[in-house]
Amino acid sequence: EPEVTQTPSHQVTQMGQEVILRCVPISNHLYFYWYRQILGQKVEFLVSFYNNEISEKSEIFDDQFSVERPDGSNFTLKIRSTKLEDSAMYFCATGGNTEAFFGQGTRLTVV
Amino acid sequence: GDSVTQMEGPVTLSEEACLTINCTYTATGYPSLFWYVQYPGEGLQLLLKATKADDKGSNKGFEATYRKETTSFHLEKGSVQVSDSAVYFCAQTNAGGTSYGKLTFGQGTILTVHP
Numbered sequence: 001e002p003e004v005t006q007t008p009s010h011q012v013t014q015m016g017q018e019v020i021l022r023c024v025p026i027s028n029h030l031y032f033y034w035y036r037q038i039l040g041q042k043v044e045f046l047v048s049f050y051n052n053e054i055s056e057k058s059e060i061f062d063d064q065f066s067v068e069r070p071d072g073s074n075f076t077l078k079i080r081s082t083k084l085e086d087s088a089m090y091f092c093a094t095g096g097n098t099e100a101f102f103g104q105g106t107r108l109t110v111v
Numbered sequence: 112g113d114s115v116t117q118m119e120g121p122v123t124l125s126e127e128a129c130l131t132i133n134c135t136y137t138a139t140g141y142p143s144l145f146w147y148v149q150y151p152g153e154g155l156q157l158l159l160k161a162t163k164a165d166d167k168g169s170n171k172g173f174e175a176t177y178r179k180e181t182t183s184f185h186l187e188k189g190s191v192q193v194s195d196s197a198v199y200f201c202a203q204t205n206a207g208g209t210s211y212g213k214l215t216f217g218q219g220t221i222l223t224v225h226p
Contacts, residue, residue: 041218100214104153
């Protein structure tokens with residue numbers, strides 16, 4: 001069964017540092033997404049990516065965030081200068097014709 | 112805007128008990144509705160879905176019916192097992208077309224089933 005893989009599974013970083021979260025999407029999918037879930041809260045949409053550009057983004061996805069497909073396979077989320085409130089589980093997802101497939105998530109802890 | 116509201120948890124049941132997790136939505140238009148499940152240490156997995164009014168999604172003994180008149184998509188199972196212990200998320204999307212990936216989630220309901 002195809003799956004979306006995310007690395008690392010857990011990352012601890014100091015406030016103000018840059019982090020890059022990585023995702024390997026399902027190969028024939030064209031839509032890619034990032035979501036986050038702050039502990040105890042809802043899973044929230046961050047951004048969608050199609051045809052090598054952002055197709056939609058939420059209010060959360062400010063200038064500190066960026067996404068790209070650097071090599072045509074990986075899909076990355078970069079947070080330029082992390083804040084304590086960026087601590088959350090980050091999920092990558094890829095969209096097929098009938099459903100979205102989610103990775104296992106990266107738990108980001110900012111200290 | 113679009114939103115999803117789930118019943119508050121956590122829910123604790125004994126094995127073989129009946130389960131209902133309520134979910135209601137607000138949307139402009141006619142969304143597709145989903146239930147996702149997250150087992151401990153794993154990602155979100157699609158449990159079932161319904162794409163139009165009166166559709167019933169079902170999988171692994173779980174069912175949910177798309178009720179437009181009550182804007183609801185309640186999750187039900189007649190007899191739960193310990194292995195059903197997980198977090199359950201109701202979600203909707205109006206994206207349609209070629210992608211179902213932009214989802215609006217409910218807050219999640221933790222289900223614990225005891226032997």
